[in-house]
Amino acid sequence: MGLILIKYFNLGIFVVLTLLYFYQLLYVVVALVGERQKEHFDKDAKKQHRFAFIIAARNESSVIANLLQSIKQQNYSSELIDIFVIADNCTDNTAEIARECGAIVYERFNNILVGKGYALDYAFEHIGRDCGDVEVYDGYFIFDADNVVDKNYVYEMNKVFDSGFRVITSYRNSKNYDTNWITAGYSLWFLREAKFLNNPRMMLNTSCAVSGTGFLISSQIVKKNNGWKFQLLTEDIQFSVVNAIEGERIGYCEKAILYDEQPCTFAQSWSQRMRWAKGFYQVMFKYGKTLFTTMFKRKERFVSCYDMLMTIAPATILTLVCIGVNCLFLLYGLNNPKLFRYLVPVIMNAIFFSAVNGYGLMFVLGLITTITEWKRIQCSPIKKILYIFSFPIFIFTYVPISIIALFKKVEWKPIAHSVVKTAEDMQRS
Structure with missing residues (x-):
């Protein structure tokens, strides 16, 4: 009886996960065969809006310049762009370098309220006070200090903003894809997110999701929220979920x-992804129920709420339940040696089946992403091919991270950045 139960249980988990995430396979098809939303990507904007960049920086003296x-150097009217840098608990000369580069700098020192979300809220509070109203700007770009942007970044984002979107995310590429399998794993994931998640979401007129950096929010959203009130360890996902619940469609x-610069060592990666998992x-415990109920109370928000629910919950939870x-x-079989002898191969087969299928799925996603984004990946051809094979292994390392994060207390910690590349360097690669 026990053998039958465990067989059907494992099969059931596989079927449920397949059904829950099948829509993401449809996203891949849409991205490959669908047409772009030309009205949002190709038309010139009727107006050049006034924007501000907000950059939260902690000891980023090597990269912020x-x-x-x-x-x-943006292909956009310079008088319509201001830059605000929040030197957050810095012990180096980040603030001095930012001022020398022409940024408006706010220095913040608070060892209790630690994290990017608090730094952003601090920035909006001071901008509102110093400028009289946060709506002195039409919108705000949110960036990390280790990023660089293409010269047409603001010009292209302004097109989508001018079409009516109040929150917009962008295409996230990597400064250091070719360093090792870890940086390539991150980079492929973000490229896949842009090409095969946000891109088809935009095509299908549902809501996209912001991802940490490289997004634009309307000052109306900032004013409505009275600043930046998203302080969980993954404030970007929290923000995306709240927008889905409220019916605010995020564009792409x-x-x-x-x-973007990716962590180079496994220790850095472990720490960062532990924070993400936690x-x-x-987000799941705070908003999961509301997402679920909103799906059925507001039918026009069903797809975006379902999408966000799948982003924050079931795969991890169901995987952990299956392992448990x-x-x-x-353990039950230990009391019955004969049953235990049969249980071990059944469970090992289930693990092997899951691993092979998981590897195969991630390999295919990595392969398709590498092929479609080949020209945009800054890496030698041989490494591009080799990193397709290591991509599933990178994703598998989330399993122990997710298990430990469920029980461990996790706090925000800065990631050191050291890849010094200019926008020209990236465009020449």
Whole structure:
């Protein structure tokens, strides 16, 4: 009886996960065969809006100048762009460098309220006070200090903003794709997110999701929220979920390209993704029920709320439940050597089946992403091919991270950045 139960249980988990995430396979098809939303990507804007960049920086003296330079070199009226840098608990000369580059700098020192969300709220509070109203700007770009942006970034984002979107995300590329399998794993994931999640969402007129950096929010949204009130460990996902619940459609601009630095060591990656995993749990526990009920109360928000619910919950939870139940069956079998002898191969087969299928799925996603984004990936051809094979392994390392994050107390910690590349460097690659 126990053997039958565990077989059907594992099969059931596989079927449920397949059904829950099948829509993302449809997204891939839409991205490959669908047409772009030309009215949002190709038409010139009727108006050049006034924007401000907000950059939260903690000890970023080695990289921040290149970001500020790339903003200064935008193919857009310079008088319509201001830059605000929040030097957040800095112990280096980040603030001095930012001022020398022409940014308006706010220095913040608070060792209790730690994290990017608090720094952003601090910025909006001071802008509102110093300028009289946050709506002195039409919109705000949110960036990390290690980024650089393509010279047409603001020009392209302004097109989508002018079409009526009040929150817009962009195409996230990498400064250091070719460093190792870890940086490539991150980079492929973000490229896949842009090409095969946000791109088809935009095509299908549902809501996209912001991802940490490289997004634009209307000052109306800032004013409505009285600043930036998203303080969980993954404030970007929290913000995306709240917008889905409230019916605010997030747009996407494929032609607006930013280059982001990825962690180079497994220790850095482990720490960062531990925070992400814990943050996803926080968002799920706080908003999961509301997302679920909103899906049925407001039918026009069903797709975006369902999409966000799948983003924050089931795959991780169901995987952990599956692992836990299989472990319980093994413990139960210890009291019955004959049953245990049969349980072990059944469970090992289930693990092997899951691993092979998971690897195959991630490999295919990595392969398709590499093929479609080949010219945009800054890496030698041989490494592009090799990193397709390591991509599933990178994704598999989320399993122990997700398990530990469920029980461990996790706090925000800064990631050191050291990849010094300009926008010109990236465009020449």
